[in-house]
Amino acid sequence: MLTGGGASATEACLDLPDLATAGALTTALVRQGVAKTHFYKGAPTDKASACPGFSDKCWEKAFVVAGDRVIVSGSVGDFVCAHFVAPRKRGKETFQEIVRSGWLTSADLAPEPPAKPPVWTGDWRRVEANIAIKAGARPGMLAIRGDATFGSMDPDRVKRGAVNVGEISGEVAPVDGGLSFAMGDEGAVPVTKAAETDCKVWMRRVGSWLLVDDNRQCGGANVSFSGLYSLQGK
Structure with a gap:
């Protein structure tokens, strides 16, 4: 089961939460066999909205595919607030960056176990x-x-x-x-x-x-x- 911090359906899930107050942050991979899984809108201003949810008004064109890695910062119902990490080229060097944030279907993701203890040095x-x-x-x-x-x-x-x-x-x-x-x-x-x-x-x-x-x-x-x-x- 994927879980995270205090993200809710009324949050935009547009970026990572403030680390000073964030709850748990984990990583996950889009499951093998999932051709692509689309992002869904949240409801940052309209509390009566059913988003994120499995309806056309919540569905977005952006998607991730099998093997893509995301950071998970929260969950609500069948969805998690996910941040897609991908390489970006800057000059002659390649860096990892968060290139898309939004709600994904939790069933399409496989959680990754955290390293214990984590390597800092x-x-x-x-x-x-x-x-x-x-x-x-x-x-x-x-x-x-x-x-x-x-x-x-x-x-x-x-x-x-x-x-x-x-x-x-x-x-x-x-x-x-x-x-x-x-x-x-x-x-x-x-x-x-x-x-x-x-x-x-x-x-x-x-x-x-x-x-x-x-x-x-x-x-x-x-x-x-x-x-x-x-x-x-x-």
């Missing part, structure tokens, strides 16, 4: 961001350091020296496949003890990826570490 990358994670100085801790930019893919911004940058660093212990920290004056502190203007970061290990969310206070204008990261060398 390594060099993680997405477009315009890198996060290096290694064992910390104290047992059970992880040392995290990351760099991100905004505008480095734009030749004109690069030429003008208009690329904005940001960085994160901290040492923290993961709990149940997730971790969070804020950057205080004397190192990493719990996000609950940080000021609103401090850089706050949340991370989850989901499937083979690292999911990251931040409060957009970790660098210059438009710089964010939020996104889906792939482990390099895998």
Whole structure:
């Protein structure tokens, strides 16, 4: 059975939930033998709507096929809030990105068992961001350091020296496949003890990826570490 966080029929299911408050996140594959399974609309504004549901007004043209991998963030009835992950080419490199979110029929998906314990250490990358994670100085801790930019893919911004940058660093212990920290004056502190203007970061290990969310206070204008990261060398 596929389950997830607190997604409901009244939610749009247009993107991953905020990691600061998200429930369980799992991964699943479209079952072999399923030629294609279509996305269904939710009911973000019309609570009287029967969507998601097996009716023509809920059905969408977009679909996924057997073997496609999705991240599941919630469920309601016969449907799950799913986020399709696929490779995207950027320049000479290929990155994994969430390219479509929406409601899928849960019967067409096969859940993947999570890795226990999840692997955190390594060099993680997405477009315009890198996060290096290694064992910390104290047992059970992880040392995290990351760099991100905004505008480095734009030749004109690069030429003008208009690329904005940001960085994160901290040492923290993961709990149940997730971790969070804020950057205080004397190192990493719990996000609950940080000021609103401090850089706050949340991370989850989901499937083979690292999911990251931040409060957009970790660098210059438009710089964010939020996104889906792939482990390099895998």
